[in-house]
Amino acid sequence: MEAFPLDVERIWPYVLPFPLEVDKRRAIWRVLMSRVGLDIIRNLKIDEKTYQKELISTLPFSNKSIIRLLKRMVDAGLLKEGLEFVDVDGRKVRVKWYVPTPLGRWLILFVRHPDEVPQSLAKSAVKELFQLYIPSVAEACRQLGLSLEDLSTSLNESLLREMIRESPKHKPRVVVYGCLALDIYGVLEEFPRLGEGVYVKSVRQMQGGMGANVAVALARLGVPVAFIARIGSDTAAAVALRNLIENGVDVSNVVVSDADTPKTLILMDREGRRKLLIVATESCALSPDRPEEASLAPLEECSLVYLGEVFVEVAEVIARTAKKLGKKLVYRPGGPYMRLGLERLRPVLENVDIFVMNELGWQALRNHTKEELTQPAQLLDYGPECIIITLGDRGCKVYQEGSEQEFPVPEELKRRFGLVDATAAGDSFTAGLIKGLLEGLSLEKAIKIGQVASSITCSRMGSSTSLPTLEEVEHAMNELGISLA
CATH class of the missing domain: 3.40.1190.20 (Ribokinase)
Known part of the structure; x- marks a missing residue:
């Protein structure tokens, strides 16, 4: 499958996976089109609770505007909310907190610069992206008659080319x-006789x-x-x-x-003898x-x-x-x-x-x-x-x-x-x-x-x-x- 040509060298590494429901998509657009919403996203903690009072004390907007946008983000499936009791001057006080959903975490990555996000969090978010996208992409392929194998090959080709592009170069x-091949090692007690099956004790893969x-x-x-x-x-x-x-x-x-x-399948018996089977094509x-x-x-x-x-x-x-x-x-x-x-x-x-x-x-x-x-x-x-x-x-x-x-x-x-x-x-x-x-x-x-x-x-x-x-x-x-x- 040929890659779609882009007229730019590099694109933003994060895309926004919009939900299928129309009302949720509209809610997300309203958040993104609001300065209040964008500032809330920039101040949300990506991997832990963010308290409502922290946002109110930090952001230069009215309490009403902040609370309204937070509710909109909860309704859109971007945030989960909850209450907990904390001690304030010897009194138990209820405070509201928010935690980003997987979609919310991806929205934070979408708004922030990649350098602002810790690598470990970015890694987990990328994994979540695939978990969000793969079922929808598979369904789209089925509806459009596209081959999932071709799509997988195209993805692998792109990843390999990126590995090569990023690799060190020298004189x-x-x-x-x-x-270049993949060697697959199998260790067994003894080689099978003609028509016989034996168990391989261990398998390793290497270049x-x-x-x-x-x-x-x-x-x-x-x-x-x-x-x-x-x-x-x-x-x-x-x-x-x-x-x-x-x-x-x-x-x-x-x-x-x-x-x-x-x-190359490399089989070794307990005496160290080897048998090699090579699967390769001229292509x-x-x-x-x-x-x-x-x-x-x-x-x-x-x-x-x-x-x-x-x-x-x-x-x-x-x-x-x-x-x-x-x-x-x-x-x-x-x-x-x-x-x-x-x-x-x-x-x-x-x-x-x-x-x-x-x-x-x-x-x-x-x-x-x-x-x-x-x-x-x-x-x-x-x-x-x-x-x-x-x-x-x-x-x-x-x-x-x-x-x-x-x-x-x-x-x-x-x-x-x-x-x-x-x-x-x-x-x-x-x-x-x-x-x-x-x-x-x-x-x-x-x-x-x-x-x-x-x-x-x-x-x-x-x-x-x-x-x-x-x-x-x-x-x-x-x-x-x-x-x-």
């Missing part, structure tokens, strides 16, 4: 192109997606980073996007669409059908580009632009893109500096390439200066012109950080590698940072929630005597 050292994880990992390692992706307009997108923003990732170039956010990725969504402007400011799970046609444009601007490019597209074969990836690889994949990715690339691939070193002929094959807890292999090196994970690192969950280990390793390269370290030393970061990640449950901070990585290296000298 990035790294620009990440990739995918996922390889590219998004790398962006968060870099931010936690102290690297200014911008994330560029196409996201959905559902609540899953809001949960995931919020985590990037809270970690200081610049998301100002993220594009909101009407697609569903990709979701929630940077696509050649929408080339303008893959913003290239941030490339001019950064030092390095990380290119993740992006359509090959889009990746080719990004890689070519990065090369032209003299930016180092790390390409890590993930398994599904490896299955396209080397023939499809070749236009991207021509402009890649470092090509990263895991063992399964290498096997997928071999199996789906027409020509025979026997060694990862063959990929150097297609453009990359360096090929890195990650091997899980065995470390990684690095192929460069004329050399092949293996970098095992140090045993002391394995002992210090046991394996709990390997999700996001590759994301953490790649972020640590990039951090080291940005600091001017050699590839070997940058790999050490990646291995420490990855080991910490593996010792924790979760994807983006398991990514370590720079302080944690430095502490682990100092504790274990891992030197970068």
Whole structure:
């Protein structure tokens, strides 16, 4: 559903929900058109009793005018009134008080400037607004034949765009192109057999997606980073996007669409084994059908580009632009893109500096390439200066012109950080590698940072929630005597 165009940049954040009854609406208009009524509203306490005698002693109007307007506000459903006894010079005296109804509280917000209302009260009032409006809006949709789903999507899109607009922006050292997803963790005793149902003991939701994880990992390692992706307009997108923003990732170039956010169901049994089910559609990725969504402007400011799970046609444009601007490019597209074969990836690889994949990715690339691939070193002929094959807890292999090196994970690192969950280990390793390269370290030393970061990640449950901070990585290296000298 397209947003209705307004010829103003910003509008008043509070609107007035008028009651359906004609006499009450007229009463509210009379209050708003009266100077006495407006001054009463400005002096009402939004969250507690306001006594009639306080208003009479404060406002420069006659008692009769104030009492008449207060009665009108009670009749209109803006105020509730009551009596209580108080001690005055040893005598019990009845005094009248007023408390705003939900509609009355909203009227106070409507009249006052937002800065004059405490945030906690404004929050509760906003919730009350939805409680007041949703039943009426739903009824209007039914009468007019509008889809509630379309209305919900439109609301989510607006909220996500507002999150992006309000998010912090900075000059990035790294620009990440990739995918944002919602990871759903389920822990169970053992995996079900075919046709069998089992209970999941616990469920957690968190931001996922390889590219998004790398962006968060870099931010936690102290690297200014911008994330560029196409996201959905559902609540899953809001949960995931919020985590990037809270970690200081610049998301100002993220594009909101009407697609569903990709979701990854991660099932773990009591022995720590994982099974992953990915629910995703092509409509929630940077696509050649929408080339303008893959913003290239941030490339001019950064030092390095990380290119993740992006359509090959889009990746080719990004890689070519990065090369032209003299930016180092790390390409890590993930398994599904490896299955396209080397023939499809070749236009991207021509402009890649470092090509990263895991063992399964290498096997997928071999199996789906027409020509025979026997060694990862063959990929150097297609453009990359360096090929890195990650091997899980065995470390990684690095192929460069004329050399092949293996970098095992140090045993002391394995002992210090046991394996709990390997999700996001590759994301953490790649972020640590990039951090080291940005600091001017050699590839070997940058790999050490990646291995420490990855080991910490593996010792924790979760994807983006398991990514370590720079302080944690430095502490682990100092504790274990891992030197970068």
